[in-house]
Amino acid sequence: MNSQINPDIAAIPFSRWGSYLAISQLAGEKHARTGLPAGLWLRSVHGAAASEVMLLELIANGAPVAGEVSRTASVLTLHHRHGRVEICLPTAHTVRLRVRGVTLRLTARPFRNHVAIPEPGGHWIFNMAANYRSYRLVPLAGAFTVDAPWQGQQCTHMIAELTPAGNAAAELAIEELSWARPAQDHSGNFDVLAQNVQAEFDAFCRPFLRCAAPLRDAAAAAAYLDWSSVVHPLGNLKRPAMLMSKNWMTNVWAWDHAFNAWAVALTDRDLAWDQFMIMFDHQDENGQIPDYINDVRLLTCFVKPPIHGWILTRMMELTGGLPPERLAQAYDVLSQWTDWWFTYRNPDRDGLPVYWHGNDSGWDNCTVFAVPLPLKAADLAAFLVVQMDALADFAAKLGRPAESANWRRRADATLQALITTLWDGTKFRCLSTITRKAAAPSDSVFGCLPIILGQRLPIEIRKALVTEIKRHLTAWGPATEHPSSPVYEPDGYWRGPIWAPSTMILVDGLRAAGETELARDIAGRFCKLCVKSGFAENFDALTGAPLRDRGYTWTSSVFLVLANRYLTA
Incomplete structure (x- = not known):
């Protein structure tokens, strides 16, 4: 396995596991x-x-x-x-x-x-x-x-x-x-x-090479990026930490880390657990976790979306579950994280929490945020429904049937509020809590993220979301803003480029909704994009050109998950 990785060290720095x-x-x-x-x-x-x-x-x-x-x-x-x-x-x-x-x-x-x-x-x-x-x-x-x-x-x-x-x-x-x-x-x-x-790297990399032969060279490069981006515990980093990059995005962000944990679960369960839990080492008494951390700094002005219950469920499917003590830990921190959204980001007390800023959604400058904030967003409610469903399952496994039933009831109520308030009969809206209006013009695939609910959604909603996702597809995957939109920007961050996390959410949601062929098609497009352009922070939706930080770990991690789990089954 002594193969060449990627000679362009302007994209992927040369480093090693544990090193700063x-x-x-x-x-x-x-x-x-x-x-x-x-x-x-x-x-x-x-x-x-x-x-x-x-x-x-x-x-x-x-x-x-x-x-x-x-x-x-x-x-x-x-x-x-x-x-x-x-x-x-x-x-x-x-x-x-x-x-x-x-x-x-x-x-x-x-x-x-x-x-x-x-x-x-x-x-x-x-x-x-x-x-x-x-x-x-x-x-x-x-x-x-x-x-x-x-x-x-x-x-x-x-x-x-x-x-x-x-x-x-x-x-x-x-x-x-x-x-x-x-x-x-x-x-x-x-x-x-x-x-x-x-030999250290080969042991880490080997499980990722079970993907299809045309993807194996890229899988080795992706594994190298993930492996070499880990640093030793120091300061705020209480565990081995996979940075988002050793270029300039040298932090751990509060949703990126979960995608990295998911990939690492394919090769090292303990390291995967550490990646998942690392942000929760700083969870405060009210349940909030930081926006990002590194060995010296910690930012709490923003948060990131609660995708953690969804991803932990997928990780447990890979590993066969968690030991009881770890499951209890996860249940505790995710319960607090969920309650924080309903306590501190629910100004209307209507059961639909809000984002204070685009950064809180992870889609920093997405066009749906061009309205007076806070914003009532369908993806947030969907993530919370999935997380509460996961908590219901965890509580049942831990022998807490009353808590399990309560989480299920809360998930059902949030799903009903989501559909009643934000579904307009053709699409999910994102509404300003000040004006009760959506941004215009905006043609973002952001509104399709509730597909993560899979068959929890009524069939007519699933069909409408599938149609909308298809409309946003380019040769390389789902554009975050439709290329014909008047506010589309080829290098506009969340206003057009293709990203790994949005692709992963849509692929997994489509598969959960029974749209397995479409899910596989999008996974294949994204993997071909990574073979062509590497593991950039994001990509031009039309040309596939790599954009911004060109050695970004959640991109390599999503590639590894898709190549090994969504294109092999």
Whole structure:
């Protein structure tokens, strides 16, 4: 399984399970705003810190030269006709570099107070306040020099160079430090360390390769993205955490994490449980969970939709259920989360909770939110019905029949309120609680999300939603805003592009509604899109071009679920 993953590290950084270190090719407008040179950067994905740490350059005949990139899950290689540099992350806090035929130059990000300190044994510490970390450079073989002139408050620059002696390889280790500590043992052979890393990834990846043969290369790349996006517990992250990306979306959001948990359930039940529960580690006494967390920051100004009961049910179908103690934990946190919506987001007390902002729905700038807020949205009620149905099932399994009956009654009442209030005979409306009107113009597939209720919906509603979903389909899947809409934007975030979560909700809902062929067709379109364009945050609905963050884990996770569970049955 030592196959190439994706040589475009501008899309998917090179990293490993557990690490806050990543190597990326940085360029383009977003990077230009930093004022730093484009190129290959060692980066940090700790929250609140600057991301760029050191620029890596190949030097031949005294000048920087471009290198061609290749990679496996364990080794990133920069090739040049004069030589090459190989990079491995043998542990979460260590980078190993092996250089042949060229010089490797490492240029630290400039910032006030940055300083390079020599240590005994030829080691150097680059103390870098912008990154909230220090980095120890340990030369293992070859000639190693550091140029770091001190100017009273900071080094004007900090540049290290590693050069091989003749045909021998030069080697260097870089340690990420949060506190002072002795240098680590770096006597391990580079190739053996790389083989160990590859074996770790292979064990994670193998269960995902049961999909159809044409999808297996993409499945390996998707598995790599998920595996390499996990970081160790630290600060706010109480468990191993799969970040949404190690590009710039370096957080865990409160619905993204559940899609990642669903995918990981195919390979590692404990890691899947941790991904599902990680946001609930911060649930407050009223039942709210944060909008996002990272190791340093936590945001509670927004929330995300309650898709958790639905996804946990699907995870349990994959794994054969949960042990009683975990089921009881899940029941407790989901009960509080459900009650929070009816207590703190139900201003009319009519049984239909509301969104305060598009961000709360996960569809940040969707056209349905172009009305005075709060918004009474059909998807929210549908998710809560599914979640209460799940809670009824969990309560029954836990031997709590009265609670089970109560959840079922509440689910039935919410479903009735949804249909009575928001179904207009042809479609579900999203209504401002201020004006009691829907946004116009809006032609979003958002109104079709209640298909998640499956056969809970009357047949005439199911048929109407199926017709509307079909109308939004492009060659690649369901456009979030119909391409003929006057407010459609090709790169408009939730105003047109295709997204993984909306696709997953529609596919699963269609299957639950008995529309198995249509569900399979849409799943196939989305998987072909990922084969073509990778695992971007979203995609142009007409061309399939990747948009925004191009290495986004809920996209890879949805691909893995669809490829292994919806296109194989």
